[in-house]
Amino acid sequence: MQCHSCHRRPGDHLKTTPVKDSYKTVIVGGGIVGAGIFRDLVLNGVETLLIDAGDFSSQTSERSSKMLHGGIRYLENMDFPLVFEALHEKNLWLKLTPHLTREVPFYMPVYKDSKRPLWMIRIGLFLYDLLSSFKNSPFSMKNRDECVRDIKGLNPEGLSGAGVYYDGIMDDAKITLEVIYDALNEPHAFAINHTKVTNVRKINSKNTLTLKDQLTGEEKNIIADQVVYALGPFTDSFLKQYSFYHWKDVLLPSKGSHIWIRSTDLPIAHPIVMTPQDEYGDRVIFVIPHGEKVLVGTTEVPNKDDLFHVKPTEEEIQYLLKNLNLYFPQSNLTKDKIIGSFAGIRPLVKEENTGGDRGKTSREHKVFQPASDTYVIAGGKYTTFRVMGREITQKICHRFHLSYNQDKTESPLRSPSVVGPFEWHLPSETELIHICEKEMPKTFEDLVVRRLSVLSRAIWKEKTKEDFDTYFNRHLKTLQRYLKISAEDIAKFN
Numbered sequence: 316m317q318c319h320s321c322h323r324r325p326g327d328h329l330k331t332t333p334v335k336d337s338y339k340t341v342i343v344g345g346g347i348v349g350a351g352i353f354r355d356l357v358l359n360g361v362e363t364l365l366i367d368a369g370d371f372s373s374q375t376s377e378r379s380s381k382m383l384h385g386g387i388r389y390l391e392n393m394d395f396p397l398v399f400e401a402l403h404e405k406n407l408w409l410k411l412t413p414h415l416t417r418e419v420p421f422y423m424p425v426y427k428d429s430k431r432p433l434w435m436i437r438i439g440l441f442l443y444d445l446l447s448s449f450k451n452s453p454f455s456m457k458n459r460d461e462c463v464r465d466i467k468g469l470n471p472e473g474l475s476g477a478g479v480y481y482d483g484i485m486d487d488a489k490i491t492l493e494v495i496y497d498a499l500n501e502p503h504a505f506a507i508n509h510t511k512v513t514n515v516r517k518i519n520s521k522n523t524l525t526l527k528d529q530l531t532g533e534e535k536n537i538i539a540d541q542v543v544y545a546l547g548p549f550t551d552s553f554l555k556q557y558s559f560y561h562w563k564d565v566l567l568p569s570k571g572s573h574i575w576i577r578s579t580d581l582p583i584a585h586p587i588v589m590t591p592q593d594e595y596g597d598r599v600i601f602v603i604p605h606g607e608k609v610l611v612g613t614t615e616v617p618n619k620d621d622l623f624h625v626k627p628t629e630e631e632i633q634y635l636l637k638n639l640n641l642y643f644p645q646s647n648l649t650k651d652k653i654i655g656s657f658a659g660i661r662p663l664v665k666e667e668n669t670g671g672d673r674g675k676t677s678r679e680h681k682v683f684q685p686a687s688d689t690y691v692i693a694g695g696k697y698t699t700f701r702v703m704g705r706e707i708t709q710k711i712c713h714r715f716h717l718s719y720n721q722d723k724t725e726s727p728l729r730s731p732s733v734v735g736p737f738e739w740h741l742p743s744e745t746e747l748i749h750i751c752e753k754e755m756p757k758t759f760e761d762l763v764v765r766r767l768s769v770l771s772r773a774i775w776k777e778k779t780k781e782d783f784d785t786y787f788n789r790h791l792k793t794l795q796r797y798l799k800i801s802a803e804d805i806a807k808f809n
């Protein structure tokens with residue numbers, strides 16, 4: 316069957332397509348929020364182009380704590396509607412993407428001097444399950460001996476017990492990519508990565524966007540009937556450039572950093588929720604096993620870096636290590652045990668009543684409309700991406716006289732990636748070709764980090780016996796047919 320408007324067959328939509336001169340809707344920003352709106356719009360029949368300056372999901376949406384969760388911490392802020400919504404979304408995505416997510420028990424140890432005693436934790440966890448309409452696997456309470464038995468190396472001194480509740484862990488970059496691949500099965504869906512919007516103008520009252528290919532330098536102007544900005548932390552800096560939007564800053568950017576350590580250095584079977592009491596106030600640090608590595612984070616501090624190149628500071632790394640060593644005193648975790656680290660910016664929307672306190676600022680999203688044909692979405696959480704774009708999709712469908720069906724996004728994703736995070740395998744040459752043709756990597760980093768879910772050489776070593784350089788040099792000629800890649804890129808990759 317061919318698509319009447321563009322003469323492509325359904326499978327062809329997964330390949331990179333030449334950019335047309337005009338689109339009904341253009342979404343700027345291919346993180347999870349842009350990806351979610353893209354899928355909703357095209358499933359509801361709106362011709363849409365999704366654009367990202369880098370690879371899809373290469374900014375905040377691959378730097379999260381990788382949890383699908385209701386946000387146990389937000390119960391204290393009485394953010395019940397957000398927790399309710401996020402829990403329902405978490406449980407939906409656990410069902411829709413079982414190959415990209417896992418439901419796991421989170422242990423929250425309680426010590427004699429903890430701020431919240433066990434009885435309070437029990438009430439909180441009951442409320443958490445209640446807000447999920449009891450769709451969460453049910454919480455339980457563990458005594459001291461059970462905790463020490465279940466969590467190898469946990470500091471037993473002063474330990475009273477733990478509350479255990481269930482949330483999801485996920486591969487954040489992969490979910491965003493698969494949401495985009497799913498959308499691309501629709502004939503009127505188009506997506507391009509490594510293409511930056513470098514200018515926006517109103518020409519004859521039409522939105523004219525200048526796109527610049529970041530790999531070739533080529534430029535092109537396109538026209539969009541409707542524009543949606545899903546720019547996450549880049550929202551303010553981007554929109555302020557254009558006087559006709561009269562944009563005033565809406566974000567309270569909040570930086571969060573994580574470190575990865577080998578699971579052999581911290582062999583815990585289940586995630587732990589650490590609740591340190593220190594100068595940072597009521598922070599929560601998650602310690603989450605992901606196969607051969609353990610993720611530790613996060614912090615919550617103002618950002619001083621360039622938005623596209625955010626990195627953990629020495630102080631943040633020491634803070635995470637200090638708390639790990641308090642909870643796991645025998646593990647002696649030092650900086651040389653870190654095999655990877657990353658930082659991201661939470662695009663929180665400023666609130667009047669929190670006095671700039673990032674921890675207390677709500678994770679709710681907001682939609683702005685700086686022009687009648689332009690929407691801006693900011694805030695929210697990864698977990699709630701599907702519901703975030705509903706309001707915008709509904710309005711755009713209305714403008715194009717299309718009926719809107721919100722149930723369409725409750726369907727499973729149709730184009731799974733070749734390499735999944737939980738059943739990882741080294742792809743064959745045929746599979747590598749499939750990845751290059753269907754999963755839209757353009758650079759070596761896109762391929763290794765986001766399509767093969769390998770963060771670094773150190774992590775590659777943990778996953779496979781085949782040497783990194785040998786494997787990629789063996790496939791270099793094939794890869795060069797699709798990617799911008801040289802033998803030097805392979806040698807340089809850390």
Ligand SMILES: Cc1cc2nc3c(=O)[nH]c(=O)nc-3n(C[C@H](O)[C@H](O)[C@H](O)COP(=O)(O)OP(=O)(O)OC[C@H]3O[C@@H](n4cnc5c(N)ncnc54)[C@H](O)[C@@H]3O)c2cc1C
Pocket residue numbers: 343344345346347348349366367368369370371372373374375376377378379380381382383384510511512513545546547548549553569570571572613658659660661662694695696697698699
């Ligand atoms: C430390 C941390 C931990 C978190 N943990 C969790 C968690 O465990 N669970 C959860 O639910 N949420 C979590 N979150 C929140 C969640 O990660 C974010 O809310 C979400 O990823 C934001 O997605 P986004 O699409 O809005 O932004 P982004 O993913 O940043 O996407 C914006 C995109 O816009 C693109 N862009 C910018 N400028 C241009 C331009 N000129 N032209 C074209 N494209 C452009 C960028 O390249 C980028 O890809 C966490 C956030 C942080 C920072």
